[in-house]
Amino acid sequence: MCRHMVLLIALLIVANGCSVSPPRSPNPNRSEYVVSKAGGFLFVPAGGVVYGTSFALTRLMDRPVYAVALFENPENGALPLRAEVTIEPGNLEFQVKSPLLTRLTNNRLYTVNLSLYWDDAHTQLLGVHQQQVLFSVPPELELRIEREYGVRVL
Numbered sequence: 001m002c003r004h005m006v007l008l009i010a011l012l013i014v015a016n017g018c019s020v021s022p023p024r025s026p027n028p029n030r031s032e033y034v035v036s037k038a039g040g041f042l043f044v045p046a047g048g049v050v051y052g053t054s055f056a057l058t059r060l061m062d063r064p065v066y067a068v069a070l071f072e073n074p075e076n077g078a079l080p081l082r083a084e085v086t087i088e089p090g091n092l093e094f095q096v097k098s099p100l101l102t103r104l105t106n107n108r109l110y111t112v113n114l115s116l117y118w119d120d121a122h123t124q125l126l127g128v129h130q131q132q133v134l135f136s137v138p139p140e141l142e143l144r145i146e147r148e149y150g151v152r153v154l
Helices: 002-016 139-149
Strands: 034-043 049-057 065-071 081-087 093-097 108-117 125-135
Touching: 034 108, 034 125, 034 139, 049 065, 049 108, 049 125, 065 093, 081 093
Parallel strands: none
Antiparallel strands: 034 049, 049 093, 065 081, 065 108, 108 125
């Protein structure tokens, strides 16, 4: 996991220092119950890439909160990718990763929609949150990413 975070941070630094003008990394959003802490893409050594997102609740909860994240799917017309986490009472920070992706468009913003529920059946909505995440790598790394991780960069 630590290696993935180092690669993510390195890619974000490289992407921000490129002379090409990709879209700027979006600012972290804040909603009634959630603050975005970090977002990016984590390359998986076994192949593929996942969205890696980190959030914080704006207040401590005295019971579990159930988070459902819908990640924009890079496949044209495909349904969003879904991931769920339970935030235990007393915890403020939590992370959500998407299922594996095998293609991304370079210099593109992708949207993550987060819904918080009071119940594990997801019927009692507590709040919603949205964050955009930038995928941007230098063009000279595109082929290397495809070779080493099996991720097609468009």
